[in-house]
Amino acid sequence: MNTRVTSEKPRHSWRRLPQGFWWTLPSIVVLIALSIYPMIYSVRLAFGDLGNFTRLISDRTFGIATVQTIVLTAVALAAEFVLGLALALLVDSLSRAKSIFRAGLLVPMLLPPVVAAVAWRLIYNPQFGVLNGTLRQLGVNTSALTWTNGHNSALLSVIVVDIWEWTPFLFLLLSAGLQAIPPDPIEAARIDGAGPWRLFRDVTLPLLKPTILLALLLRAMDLVRIFDQIFILTQGGPGTATETVSLYIYRTAFRFSNFGYAAAMSFVLLAATMLFSRGLMRVMRAR
């Protein structure tokens, strides 16, 4: 903390600098060194050879990874939103033990993602996992249920883990949004004879809109870059069944040491993230 400069009269050569400049300097230095400079470095890496971008177009794995990232983001986001909203409304309507439910429901999202993924490996394992074990106990033939090991079921299994882990995030933000709604408009509508569904659709939902927008935006941005859970659960496999853009960038850079190509892909991801958030904002505003 720089007490010296602010306590004295600024010396002549520094007079032009605004008064609080020194307070922000350390942060500005760190941000330039750790985000601005790396960004410029990355631009040089990616655009130094435009072949990186032409190669992208014909790269089949990148295409598959992109499609799967989009599917995963869309499905998980929709499910997490619906479940999160339902849970928020449900817990909000309880009269007792609210805080117990609230605290318990938040646990999955607080765990280190690696630990959550390890827990799900113990659940999904087709031979000795507890999921197939329990199903067998109930008399289900589990020989075809291979979850993360199956070509067709792997992506869905990964999505289920994400839903389990991050529905709490939407639940938490939407709960806070619900609590912040003033009781008067709801009371007024009820007196006017609105039923519960109309009350929800015409009063609660519009008032909740800013919170919904923010929660979806934050969650979508994290989903697009999903890495940890997939790295532990499937490493992108079997084959390319759960390959995502982040995973493919990781492999390109750090397994195949092709840094320029990886940087080019990361710019595509960045552009997609920005476009997606813009689009989401527009859709939400239009409603």
Add this chain to the structure above:
Amino acid sequence: MKTALRYIAASIALLAALAPVYWLITISLKREVDQFAYPPQWIGFAATLEHYRDAFSNASFGTYFGNSVLLAALSTLAALAAGVPAAYGLSRFEWARSWDLKIGDWILSTRMLPPIVTIVPLFLMLRQAHLLNSLIGLAIVYTGFNLPFVVWMMRGFFDEVPREVEEAAMLDGETRGGALLRIVLPLVKPGLAATAVFCLVVAWNEFLFALILTQTDSAMTLPVGIASRVTQYEIKWGAMSAAGVVAMLPVLVFASAAQKYLVRGLSLGAVKG
């Protein structure tokens, strides 16, 4: 009747949220013969602590744990040291206020960058500086990670303290820095603590950067250590689960301490909690 249904539904959700965690804990406590027994044993198994002993004495999880603690503490302190004065400046000085929105946007947008975009250049930069596989290198990166967040959170807390408080102290001969340290910071202490907790948790849970920047046994963090065991051919599930349980405990404790600020932190202060 309707109330009962509601409680049943909420209980099912709670069960679904906690069952995987519970299962992980039981695996860490079971003897190897019971771990994958059929039918699955949810309760009433013979408990043992051998996996915890194994993980933390033989399997170098102790080192990873120490690394994670050190890393979280270092990067949190550094982010606070750089970020708190900046937040205070943004909250208090006229020029900064007029720049407020732009700086705020800038800070937020650096946080919104997908980490994979900056990781390639950061990796190459740290390699040049010979800071790969070192806790210092990773601590620097995490500081950059948490700094925008610290600035944003703390600015909100400083805004809630009226200026008159430190102006009175400065009339009494306090310097501005002294007023911040002795008058303002004590007033925002809960906010400061919550901000620190968030930084600690982020550093503790982070995986991608740690995976890429620390690959030697002596520099690995706990998540990377656990991950390196999962991708091996033969997995020691007991030791790994034990390490997982130990990795999640501090987070749960810290998060419950900062529960009041959870919403504000997770929405970067945009929604008041």
